[in-house]
Amino acid sequence: MSRRLFFAFALVAAALSPAARSADLTPLETRWLQGVAPVVMHARQVLALPLDVVVQPQDTPGAAPLALGFVDGRCKLVLSLRGNPEGQRQLDAVEPALLVASLELMAAHELGHCRRYLDGAWFRMPAGFKAGTAPAGLAPDLRQAWLDMRSTRREEGYGDLVGLAWTREHHPALYTRVHAWLAKERAAELIPGSHHDTLDWLVLASAPESLHGRTIFEAADRLWQHGLKD
Known part of the structure; x- marks a missing residue:
């Protein structure tokens, strides 16, 4: 050690x-x-x-x-x-060469959730964005479940970007391989639009230079909001 x-x-x-x-x-x-x-x-x-x-x-x-x-x-x-x-x-x-960086990414992902909780922003859209509405015809309980799922997906997307921002800062030589590992994990048994479907944000973060900022949170937030526009 x-x-x-x-x-x-x-x-x-x-x-x-x-x-x-x-x-x-x-x-x-x-x-x-x-x-x-x-x-x-x-x-x-x-x-x-x-x-x-x-x-x-x-x-x-x-x-x-x-x-x-x-x-x-x-x-x-x-x-x-x-x-x-x-x-x-x-x-x-995880292949052995990526294990250290992958564990750190997972922990940094959770720091993204921590930051959002502390900011009182959990499940909230940033200023200027609307969360959208549930598909027509859903029962009230299913409508709320759909909205919660979409909110969770956004938070997971933010967490993944924070994790990748950490990787860019602390393991730059491994960024491409760690990004590929994360994308593979997210794509496994994927239900499009579900809680852990963060692939839209991962595409935006394919190149390490896409994530830059004074902190890992600032780096993630800019790209996260860009993904919200689509």
Whole structure:
């Protein structure tokens, strides 16, 4: 472990919830924590985000291995790996040379959600944009579900762009390969227009120079809004 990664991992360990600190971490949990550590360090020390790390101590089959919660004004980076084969599957699906950059992209994606929550902008369109209306003929409950799905899709698109902006800044030599990996993941079993259909934004971000800004959030926001126009 490099000196920088050691200190980043130490910071993540300090940010763990008390329950997680008192429990023995599994090798899989340790690997994921090592993977997200540089992003957590950047979020807390450079971006000054109120970010905590939570490792679920119970079995969580079917949960996303890495997700974001928002409680009492603080973002919670939540790892759900026990009793959850998806955590190992995601690691196995990435070629070894891209694993570090891919784990960091996933963590940076969640920082995008954190930023939107903190800004009070979650599910909101930026000024000058309209969310559109549900297709005619849908029952009221299905209409709301459709609108929620479209809102989630927009937030996932923003998160993916934040992740790619991180890759451009921290792993520029791997950008093209990491972008291809992410596009492949998003295209797998794709239902067009569904929650994780972010391909329209990924096309816009094909070239690393498309993402530029003072922060990863600023870099993502410009391209994200461009995608909203289509």
